[in-house]
Amino acid sequence: MYGQSKIKKMLQLALSASRADQTEVFITAEDSALTRFANSYIHQNVAQRNGTISVRAIFGKKIGMASSNILTEQSIRDTVSQACRIAKLQHDNPDFVSLPGPEKAGRMATDLYVEETAKITPAQRAEAVGRICRKAEKHKARAFGAFSTGTVEIGIANSLGVMQYNCSTDANLNTVVMSDTGSGYGQGASRDVGKININAIADSAVKKAVDSRNPVDIKPGRYQVILEDMAVYTLVEFMNYTGFSAMAVQEGRSFIGLNMGKPVVDTKITIVDDPYNKKGFAFPFDFEGVPKQKVTLIDKGIACGVVYDSYTAYKENKKSTGHALPAPAYFPMALNLEMKGGQSSIEEMIRTTERGIYVTRFHYCNLIDPMQVSLTGMTRDGTFLIENGRITKPVKNLRFTESVLKTLSKVSAISKKTSLVTEDNAYGNRFANGIRVPALKLESFNFSGTTEF
Incomplete structure (x- = not known):
């Protein structure tokens, strides 16, 4: 890795080379490694080291951007x-006002x-x-599945005085276990690889694969x-x-915007x-x-906030909440989303269900109506029938068509335990993010179709 001192020197070099009215420089450097496996064999073990620089130059309201993954002095210039x-x-971009000025970054709790x-090491991932x-x-x-680990350095500076640097690690493990007629899924992610419980992830995925046989x-x-x-x-x-962005x-396409201060869910x-x-x-x-x-987005069912970058904040004469994506995203x-946990447990939810469906996860989901957050998608990797307070049999995967807002308006129970869930981080530039969520018991959920598997 480059280290804070070298990255700051590269940022300063880029700023000094610019003749634009305003300039922003973003440098990211990553060491990423991946162990991928299929049919219970490791078939891919790769690692990469890459650094990129992205420059945003502004003349008045004209904005241009260029990037390179060569970080020599001449390439930066x-x-x-x-x-x-x-x-x-x-x-001209008529809505552009200015890049943000410098502020002291918040102090991390960890x-x-x-x-x-x-x-x-590759041997440790293989084990x-x-x-x-x-x-x-x-x-x-x-x-x-795949087991990915890495280190990322991020440096950001602009001609108004912003200068930020951070170095972080992350690890992400996901696995699908397949039996002859069933499948199960498990995942875990953390900045500390030692906190990923390999055995628990494996046991859960294997149990689902076994229990979901012959649906x-x-x-x-x-x-x-x-x-x-x-x-x-x-x-x-x-x-x-669909809804949590100020843009x-x-x-006019956010359910939050139309219902600010009003109930939108339970x-x-x-x-x-x-x-x-x-x-x-x-x-x-x-x-x-x-x-x-x-930022609190929904408080006890009430829509109460959205997130801003500088571009959207200037439109409303507000302050950015620090939620900009890398340019050229506007x-x-x-x-860093979190749905707060409740007081229940999955076991208690099952015991109090006379007849219902237990869903491990969804996939192949697509948006139908953004204002209602209406989705359609499929269940996957462990779908079960609940009868008289216990799971009785696996069922074939189901298609659902449902409004997230409507189904979350009738919540019976929320688990006390929450988990950090994230997607596979094996593609694209490395930057760890995820959502911390509990399990939910919902009174009504619409399954609109069946499958043969």
Whole structure:
């Protein structure tokens, strides 16, 4: 890795080379490693080291951007020059006001860099994968998945005085275990690889794969459901995409914007974006170098907030909440979401269900109506029938068509335990983010179709 001193020197070099009215420089350097496995064999073990620089040059209201993954002095100067040339060819952006000025970044509640994660070896990842595969083989099942670890340095500076740096680690493990007619899924993520419980992830995925063998047909319709944390993650993820951004409000396509101060879901539901929660992927500043703020989005069912970057904040004469994405994105995004836990447990939810469906997770989900956060998608990797307070049999996967807002308006119970759920981080630039969610019991959930598997 480059280290704080060298990255700051590169940032300062880029700023000094620019003749633009305003300039922003973003440097990221990563060491990433991946062990991928299929059919209970490791088939890919790779590592990469990469550094990139992105420059945003502004002349008046004309904005240009250029990037490079060559970080020599000459390449940095060339990238700045290219961004300036591009900017001069652009039309004015009438909504652009200014880059943000400097603010002191918030203090982290936990160290984002964990040496054990940074120094994990391919052999150590292979040993973890081997444990999963052996547990699967004991039940005549096969394991698939990926174990990714890495270190990321981020440096951001602009000509108004912003200068931020951070170095962090993260690890992400996910696995699908497949039996002859069933499958199960498990995942775990943390900045500290030692906190990922390999055995628990494997045991859960294997048990689901075994228990979901020989699934039966069930009629579509409305059922009580118990959603595991991974299924709840999908619901919150789509709420974020459609409603939690200030730009969505400004463009009139956010359920939050139309219902600010009004109930949108059950009073049991509170959702916040907390960048300082040490149980998530905490991070002190956004991709403009603005310190992140904790934002309450839904408080006891009431819509009460959205997140801003500098671009959307200037439109309303407000202050950025520190939620900018990397340029050229012109919309903010919540990256540290948490749905608050309740007082129940999954076992208690099952015991109090006369007839319902237990869902491990969803996949292949698509948006139908952003204002109602209406989705359609499929169940996957462990769907079960609950009868008279116990899980009785696996069922074939079901298609659902449902409004997230409507189904979250009738919440029977929320688990006390919450989990950090994240997607596979094996592709694209490395930056850890996830959603901390509980399990939910919902009174009514619409399953609109069946499958043959």
